[in-house]
Amino acid sequence: MIAGTLPGGRRIDLVVLGCALGLAALGVLFVASATTGTRFQGLAARQAIWIAVGLCAMVAAILFDYRMLLKFSFAIYCACLLPLVYLLAFGARIANVRSWIRFGQFQFQPAELAKIATALLVAYLFENEDDGRLRTSAIFKLGVIVGLPVLLVFLQPDVGLALTFLPLIFVGLYFGGLPAKGWVAIFLIVAVVAGAGWFLLKDYQKARIGTFLNPDADVLGSGYQVRQSKIAVGSGGFSGKGFRGGTQSQLRFLPVQHTDFILAVIAEEWGFLGVILVLGLFAALFLRALKLAQTARDRGGVFLVLGLTGMMFFSVVINASMMIGLAPTTGIPLPFVSYGGSSVATTFLAIGLILGVQYRRFANA
Numbered sequence: 001m002i003a004g005t006l007p008g009g010r011r012i013d014l015v016v017l018g019c020a021l022g023l024a025a026l027g028v029l030f031v032a033s034a035t036t037g038t039r040f041q042g043l044a045a046r047q048a049i050w051i052a053v054g055l056c057a058m059v060a061a062i063l064f065d066y067r068m069l070l071k072f073s074f075a076i077y078c079a080c081l082l083p084l085v086y087l088l089a090f091g092a093r094i095a096n097v098r099s100w101i102r103f104g105q106f107q108f109q110p111a112e113l114a115k116i117a118t119a120l121l122v123a124y125l126f127e128n129e130d131d132g133r134l135r136t137s138a139i140f141k142l143g144v145i146v147g148l149p150v151l152l153v154f155l156q157p158d159v160g161l162a163l164t165f166l167p168l169i170f171v172g173l174y175f176g177g178l179p180a181k182g183w184v185a186i187f188l189i190v191a192v193v194a195g196a197g198w199f200l201l202k203d204y205q206k207a208r209i210g211t212f213l214n215p216d217a218d219v220l221g222s223g224y225q226v227r228q229s230k231i232a233v234g235s236g237g238f239s240g241k242g243f244r245g246g247t248q249s250q251l252r253f254l255p256v257q258h259t260d261f262i263l264a265v266i267a268e269e270w271g272f273l274g275v276i277l278v279l280g281l282f283a284a285l286f287l288r289a290l291k292l293a294q295t296a297r298d299r300g301g302v303f304l305v306l307g308l309t310g311m312m313f314f315s316v317v318i319n320a321s322m323m324i325g326l327a328p329t330t331g332i333p334l335p336f337v338s339y340g341g342s343s344v345a346t347t348f349l350a351i352g353l354i355l356g357v358q359y360r361r362f363a364n365a
Contacts, residue, residue, distance in 0.1 A: 003243060005278070007166060007261055010220060010356055011064065011358060011359070012358070012359065013288060013358055014063060014294060014360070015132060015284055015285070015288040016288050016289060016351060017290070017351070017355065018230065019281045019282070019285035019288075019334060019352045020285060020347075020348065022281050023103045023278065023281050023282070023285075023335070023336035024051050024336045024337075024344065024348075025048060025117055025343040026266070026277075026336075026337055027262070027334075027336050027337035027338065027339070027344070028044050028048050028051070029044075029045050029078055029243075029265055030258075030265050030269070031043055031044045031047050031262070031339045032044035033042065033243060033244045033265060033269065034257045034258040034265050034319040035258050035339075036244070040141060040258060043258060043339050044339075045185065046106075047099060047341070049341075050186075050340075050342075050344050050345050051344055051345075051348070053341075053345045054156065054344050054345035054346070054347065054348030054349065056343060057346075057349040057352060058348040058349060058351050058352030058355070060352065061349055061353045061355075061356050062352050062353025062355050062356045062359050063356075064356070065227060065356075065360060066300075066353055066356045066357060066360065067298075067300070067360070068305060069120055069122055070120060070124040070127055070300050070304075070345040071124070073117070073121040073123070073124040074118040074121060074124070076117045076121070077114075077117045077118060077120070077145070079117075080110065080113050080114040080116075080117035080118075080149075081117075081149060081152065083110035083114075084110055084111060084114060084152040084156075085152065086097065086101075087100075087110065087156060088152065088156065090156055091156075094107075095156045096155060096157075097156045097160050098156045098298075099111060099153075099156050099161065100342075107128050107340065107341075107342075108341065108342050109161075109340075109342035109343070110312070110342075110343075111149065111153045111156075111158070111161050111162075112154075112161075112225060112342040112343055113342075113346055113349075114149045114153075114166060114350065115149075115165060115311060116345065116346055116349055116350060116353070117306075118145060118146060118149055118165060118168060119168060119247070119304060119307040119308050119311070119350075119353075120304065120353075122142060122145055122146065122168050122172055122303065122307060123303040123307060124173065124302045125138065125141055125142065125145065125172075125173050125314055126175065126299050126300060126302075127298060127299050127300030127303075128304045128353055129176070129299070130157065132200065132219035133173075133344055134173065134176030134177065134178055139173070139176075139178075139182075140173050142167065142169060142173070143175075146165055146166070146168050146169050146218055147276075148174075149162075149165055150162045150165045150166065153165070158331065158333040159330060159331075160318075160330030160332040161332070162260055162275040163314075163318070163332070164311055164314060164332060165311070166314070167307070167310035167311050167313070167314045168307050168310065168311065170310070171303070171306050171307050171310040172303070172307070173186065173307060175302070175303055175306060182337075185190075198330075202336075204251060206261065211259050211329040218343065225255050225260075225261065225310060225329055226228040226254070226322075226325045226329060228255065228264075229264040229322075229323050229324070229325075230231045230324060230325060232246060232254055232261075232267060233264055233267040233268065233281055233323065234268070235247065236267045236268040236271040236274075237272070238271050238272045238273065239270070239271040239272070239273055240267070240268060240269045240270040240271030240272075240273070240274055241268060241269055241271075241351065242269060243268055243269055243270070246265065246268035246269045247268075251301050257339050258338070258339040259333055259339050259340060260308065260319070260322070260329065260331055260332070260333060260338065261322075261323060261324050262333075262334055262337050262338045262339070263275065263319060263320060263334055263337070264323050264355065266278060266337075267323070271300065278334075278337065279316075279320070281313075282313075282316050282335075285312075286309055286312070286313055289308075289309040289354055290305075290306075292305055292311065292354060292355075292357060292358045293305040293306050293357075293359055295358070296334050296357050296358075296361060297357075297360070297361045301360075301361075304353060304357060305353075305357050307352050308350040308353060308354055310353065311350075312335050312347065312350065315332050315334070315336060316334065317335065318330060318332045319332050319333065319338070320334075320335040335347045347364065
C-alpha cells in the first residue's frame with residue numbers, strides 16, 4: 001500500500017491525499033481562468049482559503065478517533081439538521097433557494113455538513129447491526145435517517161443537493177445484503193415517488209428536465225447552458241485551446257462556468273487530455289478508498305468509507321453527465337474542482353474521515 005508512515009507506525013494513504021490535493025489545485029487554477037476579468041474575479045483566492053479550512057478539518061478528522069464520532073453521531077446528526085430547519089423558516093433566498101447562511105462576506109451551505117453527519121449516523125447504524133442481512137427495522141431506520149435531510153433540502157428547494165444524500169441508502173442496502181426482490185420493491189417505490197415529486201417541482205426545475213428530454217426545445221432558454229457546454233467540450237478537441245484560451249469561457253457564453261460547468265472549461269482549455277486527467281484522479285481516489293474500506297477494522301469504518309466515497313462518486317458522475325447533456329442540469333458541483341467553499345471544505349473533511357479509518361485500522365491505534 002502506498003502510504004506515508006507517521007510516528008507510532010500509523011499511516012496515511014498518499015494516493016487518496018495526493019489525488020484530493022491535485023484536484024483542489026486544478027480547481028483553483030480553473031476557477032481563476034473562468035472568473036478573471038469578471039465580477040467574480042477573486043473567487044480563486046477565496047476558494048484557496050476554503051481549501052485551507054478544509055485541510056484543517058481533514059487533519060482534525062484524521063487525528064480524532066472516528067469511533068468516538070460514531071458514538072456521538074446521533075447528536076451530531078441532530079445538530080446538523082437544525083440549520084436546515086432554520087433555513088426553511090428564516091433563510092434568505094439566494095439563486096431561488098434557501099440554502100446558505102451568511103457569515104459576513106462568506107456564506108456556508110449547512111446541507112454539505114449534514115451529508116457528513118448523515119454518513120456518520122448510518123455508519124453507526126451498521127456498526128450495531130448484528131445480523132448478516134438487513135432486517136426490516138434497519139431498512140426503516142436507514143430510510144428515516146437519510147430521508148429527513150433529503151426532505152429538508154428538497155424543500156429549500158435544492159433538488160440536486162438533496163439527491164446527493166441518496167447514495168447512502170443504496171450503499172447501505174447493498175452493504176446490508178438486500179435480496180433481489182427488495183431491490184425491485186425499492187425501484188418501484190422510487191419510480192412512484194419520483195412521479196409524485198414532479199408536482200412539487202418549481203417551473204424552472206421542470207424546464208430543466210424537459211430540456212434534458214428534448215435538448216432542442218429551448219436552446220436560448222432552459223437549454224442554453226447545456227448547449228454552450230457541449231460547444232465548449234467539442235471545441236476543446238484532443239489537447240484543448242490552451243489555458244485561458246477558450247472562447248466559450250473567456251467570452252462568457254458558458255453560464256455558471258466556475259461552479260456547475262467547470263469541467264466544460266477544462267475540456268475547452270485542456271481538451272480530452274484535461275478531462276482524462278481530472279477523471280483519472282477521481283478514479284484513483286475512489287479505487288484506493290475502496291481498498292481502504294476492505295482493510296477497515298470494523299463495520300462502522302467500512303460503511304463510513306463506502307458511504308462518503310459513494311456520495312463523491314455520485315456527484316462526479318452526475319456533474320460530468322450534465323456537462324454533455326446525459327443528465328438534467330441539477331446544480332451538483334464537481335467535488336474539489338467547482339467553486340464552492342462549503343463543498344470543498346466538507347469534501348476534505350470526508351477525505352479526513354476516510355484516511356482516519358486507515359489511520360486507526362489496528363486495534364491499539
